[in-house]
Amino acid sequence: MRKLSADIIFPVNTLPISDSVLLVEDDGTIIGIFPKTEFEPSTIQHFSGALVPGFVNAHCHLELSHLRNKFPEKTGLPEFLTLVTQKRETSPEEIQEAMRAAEIEMINNGIVAVGDISNKSDSFEIKANRKIFYHTFVELIAFNPERAHLAIKDGEALLSAARSFGIHASLAPHATYSVSPDLIKRISNNCCDNGKPTSIHMLESNDENEFYIQATGLYRKLYRDINVDIKHFHPTGKTALESLLPYFNKEVNTLLIHNTIATSWDVEWAEDLHPNLFWCFCPKANLFIEDRLPDVPMLMQNAQYICLGTDSLASNHGLSILAEMKTIQQRFPEIKTSDLIRWSTLYGAKALGISDKYGSFEKGKQPGVNLLEGINSIGSTLNLAQVRPLL
Numbered sequence: 001m002r003k004l005s006a007d008i009i010f011p012v013n014t015l016p017i018s019d020s021v022l023l024v025e026d027d028g029t030i031i032g033i034f035p036k037t038e039f040e041p042s043t044i045q046h047f048s049g050a051l052v053p054g055f056v057n058a059h060c061h062l063e064l065s066h067l068r069n070k071f072p073e074k075t076g077l078p079e080f081l082t083l084v085t086q087k088r089e090t091s092p093e094e095i096q097e098a099m100r101a102a103e104i105e106m107i108n109n110g111i112v113a114v115g116d117i118s119n120k121s122d123s124f125e126i127k128a129n130r131k132i133f134y135h136t137f138v139e140l141i142a143f144n145p146e147r148a149h150l151a152i153k154d155g156e157a158l159l160s161a162a163r164s165f166g167i168h169a170s171l172a173p174h175a176t177y178s179v180s181p182d183l184i185k186r187i188s189n190n191c192c193d194n195g196k197p198t199s200i201h202m203l204e205s206n207d208e209n210e211f212y213i214q215a216t217g218l219y220r221k222l223y224r225d226i227n228v229d230i231k232h233f234h235p236t237g238k239t240a241l242e243s244l245l246p247y248f249n250k251e252v253n254t255l256l257i258h259n260t261i262a263t264s265w266d267v268e269w270a271e272d273l274h275p276n277l278f279w280c281f282c283p284k285a286n287l288f289i290e291d292r293l294p295d296v297p298m299l300m301q302n303a304q305y306i307c308l309g310t311d312s313l314a315s316n317h318g319l320s321i322l323a324e325m326k327t328i329q330q331r332f333p334e335i336k337t338s339d340l341i342r343w344s345t346l347y348g349a350k351a352l353g354i355s356d357k358y359g360s361f362e363k364g365k366q367p368g369v370n371l372l373e374g375i376n377s378i379g380s381t382l383n384l385a386q387v388r389p390l391l
Contacts, residue, residue, distance in 0.1 A: 004047070006046065020035060053370070060114050110368070117199075128165040128166055133357075134168065145180035188254075192252050199254065255278045284318075284327050296331075368389065
């Protein structure tokens with residue numbers, strides 16, 4: 001077993017502590033946290049910094065790793081989506097090489113678990129190696145309600161393929177502008193039947209709400225550019241969140257991804273309606289695409305659970321949860337490091353339904369151990385911190 005100590009330990013499920021030792025079995029299983037005085041000093045590995053559980057990247061698109069540095073920044077979401085649709089196809093060899101490099105990058109950045117979006121089976125072989133735990137969200141797209149049953153059929157075939165690789169997977173609707181209420185209901189009930197989470201890209205831009213309220217704006221151009229017929233669509237006079245959240249099964253962990261334009265009314269209304277929401281931020285991707293961040297302090301006050309993701313390398317220059325945490329704290333310095341650590345570990349694990357193993361230093365778990373160098377007290381910021389995976 002290993003006896004690990006640092007200036008401070010963040011168990012996450014309890015308050016941070018100092019002058020303590022994290023006792024870990026060789027296979028990474030947590031035995032417990034004990035006072036330093038119980039051990040011979042020469043048997044303890046002491047590090048300068050803070051010990052935290054392995055990071056959970058709650059939202060990623062491994063399949064898009066080959067699109068790194070291919071797109072201009074700050075184009076706005078409709079234009080970004082058009083570019084992804086036009087340029088995502090390339091050789092299978094290039095896709096595989098990029099995904100392998102992206103996984104290594106996440107491992108080096110202390111990420112132990114990922115909620116990953118898949119539209120195809122391209123990533124399944126890599127995930128089957130289990131260097132990282134992946135929960136795969138098989139993402140479905142069918143804006144026309146008449147195509148919902150076909151999307152479900154395709155999704156179930158991809159789910160079956162994922163499970164043949166031993167991969168944890170569930171269905172997920174892509175985004176408010178690409179699915180129908182009927183498809184959401186079918187997906188969410190499927191997840192409820194299987195005890196799995198789901199996710200949806202939500203409240204990403206003002207164009208999204210404009211389209212749902214009055215069927216105008218840049219999304220009409222997007223549909224025209226990608227040749228999608230929207231004659232069936234009738235504006236609801238409500239926001240995208242109001243229009244679609246009621247179709248999600250309330251028993252299912254539901255990740256709302258991005259939330260860039262979420263207001264306090266949105267959050268309070270949604271939390272009252274759905275008890276198992278997880279508000280997922282991908283701040284560096286938000287800046288890359290829309291050049292703005294969600295109102296994180298407001299969401300922190302009103303949301304039960306917040307988690308963090310990196311999004312894809314099409315919309316980010318790296319895959320680092322620590323970099324996402326730093327971005328939030330630099331823009332919102334009032335947010336405590338301990339809160340950011342909770343969002344990036346335990347709450348991400350809860351969202352994916354894996355908190356029995358990941359997310360906190362609790363007896364019997366195997367959450368991984370990261371060293372955050374440069375943090376030596378509870379009140380330290382992340383500005384100078386670097387992450388070093390220990391287990």
